[in-house]
Amino acid sequence: MIPAALLLVGxxxxxxxxxxxxxxxxxxxxxxxSILFDDQDPRHQAAVKPDDAAADTDKEPPPRA
Incomplete structure (x- = not known):
């Protein structure tokens, strides 16, 4: 049991x-x-905003007529 404890500590x-x-x-x-930062700060908005390419892939294609 002692070797297992020593191995765990190591x-x-x-x-x-x-x-x-x-x-x-x-x-x-x-x-x-970071919770104190202003959400309206443009740098914060840019960091939180997803990429446009990723947003387009999440949308469903328009229905065919």
Whole structure:
């Protein structure tokens, strides 16, 4: 049982250091402050707005007469 626990701790430590190296903890406050941004801001609108090409593929074709 002890080897399994040591293996589990080793995997957890490896995953933690991988997350730190890959930048998972670089910006901890950004998502918390993003709710305060104005929705009418053009930069926010551009980031949220879907691409025109993606919007066209979601629509059904017009019915044939």
């Amino acid at each position: 995997v957890a430590v490896y995953i933690f250091f991988w997350a730190v190296d890959s930048g998972q903890y670089d910006d901890l406050e950004g998502p918390a402050h």
